Amino acid sequence: MKRLLAFGLAFGLVVAGCGGGGLGGGGGLKIGMVTDIGQLEDKSFNEFSWKGVQDGASAVGGSAKNIVTKDIADYKQNIQSFVDQKYDVIVTVGFLIGTDTLAAAKANPGIQFFGVDQFIPDPIPANYQGLLFNEAQAGYLAGIVAGTITKSSKIGAVGGREDVPPVVNYIKGYENAAKSVKPGVQVLVNYVGDFNAPDKGEASAKTMIGQGADVVFQVAGLTGAGVLRAACNAKIWGIGVDVDQYQSLPDAKACIVTSAEKRLQNATRDAIKRFKDKGKQSGNFTNDATNDGIGYSPIRNLNPVPAGLEDKLKQAIADMKSGKLKPVP
Amino acid sequence: MIRLRSVARELWQVASIPLLAIVLAFIVAAVVVVISSTFTSTGFDVFLPFGAYASLLAGAFGSGTALSNTLVAAAPLILGGLAVGLGFKAGLFNIGVAGQFLVGAFASAVVGSSLATSPTPVGMPLAVVAGAVAGAAFGFIPGFLKARTGAHEVVTTIMLNNAAVLLLTWAVNDLVRAPGFSFPRTGDIGNSALPILLGRNVHLGIPLAVLTVFAVRWVLDRTTIGFEIRTVGQNPNAARYAGMRPVFITALTMTLSGLLAGLAGAIQMLGVIGFYAPGITASVGFDSIAVALLGRSDPIGILFAAILFGAFRAGAPLMQIETSVPIEVIDIIQALVILFLAADLIVRRVFRVRAAKPVISELATVTQTWAGGTSPAEPS
Numbered sequence: 001m002k003r004l005l006a007f008g009l010a011f012g013l014v015v016a017g018c019g020g021g022g023l024g025g026g027g028g029l030k031i032g033m034v035t036d037i038g039q040l041e042d043k044s045f046n047e048f049s050w051k052g053v054q055d056g057a058s059a060v061g062g063s064a065k066n067i068v069t070k071d072i073a074d075y076k077q078n079i080q081s082f083v084d085q086k087y088d089v090i091v092t093v094g095f096l097i098g099t100d101t102l103a104a105a106k107a108n109p110g111i112q113f114f115g116v117d118q119f120i121p122d123p124i125p126a127n128y129q130g131l132l133f134n135e136a137q138a139g140y141l142a143g144i145v146a147g148t149i150t151k152s153s154k155i156g157a158v159g160g161r162e163d164v165p166p167v168v169n170y171i172k173g174y175e176n177a178a179k180s181v182k183p184g185v186q187v188l189v190n191y192v193g194d195f196n197a198p199d200k201g202e203a204s205a206k207t208m209i210g211q212g213a214d215v216v217f218q219v220a221g222l223t224g225a226g227v228l229r230a231a232c233n234a235k236i237w238g239i240g241v242d243v244d245q246y247q248s249l250p251d252a253k254a255c256i257v258t259s260a261e262k263r264l265q266n267a268t269r270d271a272i273k274r275f276k277d278k279g280k281q282s283g284n285f286t287n288d289a290t291n292d293g294i295g296y297s298p299i300r301n302l303n304p305v306p307a308g309l310e311d312k313l314k315q316a317i318a319d320m321k322s323g324k325l326k327p328v329p
Numbered sequence: 330m331i332r333l334r335s336v337a338r339e340l341w342q343v344a345s346i347p348l349l350a351i352v353l354a355f356i357v358a359a360v361v362v363v364i365s366s367t368f369t370s371t372g373f374d375v376f377l378p379f380g381a382y383a384s385l386l387a388g389a390f391g392s393g394t395a396l397s398n399t400l401v402a403a404a405p406l407i408l409g410g411l412a413v414g415l416g417f418k419a420g421l422f423n424i425g426v427a428g429q430f431l432v433g434a435f436a437s438a439v440v441g442s443s444l445a446t447s448p449t450p451v452g453m454p455l456a457v458v459a460g461a462v463a464g465a466a467f468g469f470i471p472g473f474l475k476a477r478t479g480a481h482e483v484v485t486t487i488m489l490n491n492a493a494v495l496l497l498t499w500a501v502n503d504l505v506r507a508p509g510f511s512f513p514r515t516g517d518i519g520n521s522a523l524p525i526l527l528g529r530n531v532h533l534g535i536p537l538a539v540l541t542v543f544a545v546r547w548v549l550d551r552t553t554i555g556f557e558i559r560t561v562g563q564n565p566n567a568a569r570y571a572g573m574r575p576v577f578i579t580a581l582t583m584t585l586s587g588l589l590a591g592l593a594g595a596i597q598m599l600g601v602i603g604f605y606a607p608g609i610t611a612s613v614g615f616d617s618i619a620v621a622l623l624g625r626s627d628p629i630g631i632l633f634a635a636i637l638f639g640a641f642r643a644g645a646p647l648m649q650i651e652t653s654v655p656i657e658v659i660d661i662i663q664a665l666v667i668l669f670l671a672a673d674l675i676v677r678r679v680f681r682v683r684a685a686k687p688v689i690s691e692l693a694t695v696t697q698t699w700a701g702g703t704s705p706a707e708p709s
Contacts, residue, residue, distance in 0.1 A: 072606075073405075085650055
């Protein structure tokens with residue numbers, strides 16, 4: 001018993017002695033990021049947004065810290081923790097945290113807020129900017145790939161829900177691009193109505209494969225894991241979405257050709273630079289080809305890569321940059 | 330003075346193993362943190378755990394706002410812990426708190442948003458009651474199945490957790506989706522939100538949760554139903570022989586357990602989250618099991634265990650900001666606490682304590698009901 005007390009006391013003293021530390025980062029902007037629910041190293045939204053925040057912090061000579069969210073109930077407090085620590089910029093990730101970010105932006109006009117994947121309805125506070133992406137352009141790049149590699153002249157796309165505009169934009173861009181590189185190509189499109197049902201995605205993709213499709217593009221969140229599984233099982237090509245799914249979805253490594261990417265890392269980095277250079281940022285900012293906000297992941301699994309494919313993609317990006325090419329007229 | 334000392338000794342007998350399990354969990358987690366620091370950019374750091382724990386402590390108790398964050402995080406855990414603890418008292422292992430919590434949260438979000446413009450004294454209580462009733466209804470299902478058919482509640486509640494998630498995802502997508510949002514969710518709760526009593530976030534649900542602790546204690550210790558619940562938990566056959574109704578008590582206990590879990594969901598929804606959307610996670614559900622085990626199913630014990638787990642949640646952000654130690658360390662500590670409770674021999678060896686009670690009875694429930702314990706539906 002005595003030994004125990006002594007031990008506890010010693011432990012307590014050491015802890016107390018080390019308290020008050022944890023300062024650091026020196027001067028410069030203090031930038032905090034609150035993740036979406038899940039892990040930091042998710043090879044998806046959290047990870048790439050965080051890399052961008054770190055890049056941005058070092059570009060403007062600031063320091064960056066993150067808080068990982070485990071439960072939706074923690075959003076408010078995680079944001080507030082950065083507010084209490086007097087951070088200058090707070091980046092939040094994912095649409096689900098949008099409501100709490102908007103409330104925090106209204107309550108703290110002195111702090112700049114950025115919301116990855118958050119569309120902000122009017123009226124938008126002067127210190128809150130949503131970081132959105134031109135999905136149609138990214139989908140267009142995926143469509144070029146699909147139109148070029150298809151042998152059956154039939155390709156497919158599986159969407160989550162038809163009433164979610166970004167999903168529709170991706171698929172429209174994809175469809176138009178495929179038709180531009182291969183006139184007469186048939187594009188099978190199905191919206192399964194669900195972002196969390198891999199089994200439905202797999203069933204939908206199987207139907208398309210049965211109809212002769214030899215490339216499928218998934219724009220359906222978790223449902224898409226089933227789409228790519230079906231593609232791999234049938235030994236046809238799959239195209240991922242949002243991030244490089246060759247990395248984020250190891251199960252589908254064998255058949256992913258590329259992914260239609262939102263360049264999250266560039267988006268958060270540039271947002272921080274914009275704030276440093278021009279002050280408070282507001283509105284909904286669209287990342288697109290002009291600012292390297294969208295793109296395609298490295299081409300994989302094609303051996304050899306069809307002649308001219310990379311050139312076509314580079315040309316399309318250049319044309320989208322100059323405004324000559326509109327993926328969805 | 331002598332009396333005081335004997336009370337202290339009695340307290341130590343009850344609380345020594347849980348407290349020492351916590352201490353041991355912190356020590357082992359510290360080792361994990363030190364080892365993991367070698368893989369980071371800052372490199373090997375022996376003092377990292379001390380800094381991390383200091384920030385954790387500061388974030389949980391270091392200021393008024395820290396303290397209120399701890400209370401806000403503890404409130405749903407108190408109710409969830411009571412839900413699991415009540416089940417243990419009757420010899421039932423309710424793993425379905427996660428599902429009952431979500432159903433309660435959803436019901437209060439729907440009722441709350443439809444009464445968003447009514448005055449708070451009308452909308453708020455109705456929304457809270459809706460959550461509790463929905464949770465009770467969802468708890469009744471496994472209770473009824475166990476009482477009538479003997480279907481094991483562990484199996485049915487695990488299944489029903491998944492059923493709840495999928496059912497509610499469908500309901501938000503297709504039944505109650507609020508217009509004007511880019512993703513499916515319920516409408517704003519407006520006036521139905523629980524009033525803020527103190528500071529930034531101390532809401533009415535916190536005193537409600539604490540009051541419930543004493544209400545449950547009173548029911549268990551001072552009422553006939555409570556006596557029956559405890560008796561059925563200790564020996565259903567003896568209870569039946571004494572003229573009690575194990576079948577009825579089983580169904581009733583699961584329903585009450587669901588009610589408490591639903592209430593937890595309601596206060597979390599109306600006091601913190603504010604809307605229901607697919608993808609909402611119920612970490613409260615599983616943390617509640619740990620809280621009930623740590624509190625040894627005693628309502629007062631659960632109160633303290635919930636405050637401890639709430640402190641972990643509240644302190645984690647500051648720990649991450651100041652020391653970059655990831656939040657997963659909290660999960661490790663919580664898991665270790667339960668591990669050391671289950672393997673209390675380790676704790677007693679390390680600290681050389683002789684505990685009066687050889688086993689923690691709640692853990693006996695967890696392991697024994699599974700291994701062919703008596704079922705109340707057994708034909709007599």
